[in-house]
Amino acid sequence: MAPGESGDSDDALAARAVAGDTSAFEALVTRYQSRAFRLAWRLTGSEHDAADVLQESFLQAYRHLSSFRCEARFGTWLYRIVTNAALMQRRARDRRPTESLDAFLPAFDEAGTHRATPEALLLTSRVEELIDRKSLADKARAAVGRLPDACRAAFVLRDLEDLPTGEVADVLGIEPAAVRQRVHRARLLLRGYLNALAKGSA
Amino acid sequence: MTPTCQSGVDLLMDYLEGALAPDVRAAVERHVAGCERCVAFVESYRKTPGILRRATAATMPSDLAQELRELIRAELRKSGEG
Numbered sequence: 001m002a003p004g005e006s007g008d009s010d011d012a013l014a015a016r017a018v019a020g021d022t023s024a025f026e027a028l029v030t031r032y033q034s035r036a037f038r039l040a041w042r043l044t045g046s047e048h049d050a051a052d053v054l055q056e057s058f059l060q061a062y063r064h065l066s067s068f069r070c071e072a073r074f075g076t077w078l079y080r081i082v083t084n085a086a087l088m089q090r091r092a093r094d095r096r097p098t099e100s101l102d103a104f105l106p107a108f109d110e111a112g113t114h115r116a117t118p119e120a121l122l123l124t125s126r127v128e129e130l131i132d133r134k135s136l137a138d139k140a141r142a143a144v145g146r147l148p149d150a151c152r153a154a155f156v157l158r159d160l161e162d163l164p165t166g167e168v169a170d171v172l173g174i175e176p177a178a179v180r181q182r183v184h185r186a187r188l189l190l191r192g193y194l195n196a197l198a199k200g201s202a
Numbered sequence: 203m204t205p206t207c208q209s210g211v212d213l214l215m216d217y218l219e220g221a222l223a224p225d226v227r228a229a230v231e232r233h234v235a236g237c238e239r240c241v242a243f244v245e246s247y248r249k250t251p252g253i254l255r256r257a258t259a260a261t262m263p264s265d266l267a268q269e270l271r272e273l274i275r276a277e278l279r280k281s282g283e284g
Contacts, residue, residue: 038261051266058274062274118238121246160255187251188247
């Protein structure tokens, strides 16, 4: 076990931290800092902003520890703090409206059939082989930043951080059906964007 | 319900998460099984999260971990004194 880590459960550590045990809080920070940083980075798209969000989030968590008692899980509670702080950070920094990705939604004819051919629809899959090229990865990452805030938060938590839909619902304070709706929209927009990237038209 | 590519796409996330009623699920499956476009679309839809996960992979810089530890210790000291 790495130094500063503890074998105790989150709940046990959080209970001790609430009771004033500062080493328990430090152990929680050590346990969650990498995940919290990655989440902040994916939500803000900037290492600098993610660092600010991380520090702000753990300070907030410490100052509001007493309100944690009624929450189900420490991780869920912390993700909520990080998500809110990251969205606030972006709003404060970027006042320009982001360019919508709506043009990348799938297109259908009057009968509800995909307009694109199967070969064209499959192009997105080709990006899988190419995504480790820095130029493509940068563009794909920037596209996540172009999602509407509500979609981006749900997509990052569900698909990039791989949280179950029910936990994403708890983090965002919405119903699981609303999570699915937002994640679905994000997937459609990003799938279409990756497809255009594979064609060289994005 | 008469499934089309479009109605199938609308239901795709719910389908993959097992959130559809059995009859709707069966209708979507029937449509997709006979539709080359939908097979291609579903494959590309399913691959999208993994591609973005790779494009956004990140590791916390080690100096940030150190800064964070100092910041938290200062806060803990402050609240201990207060």
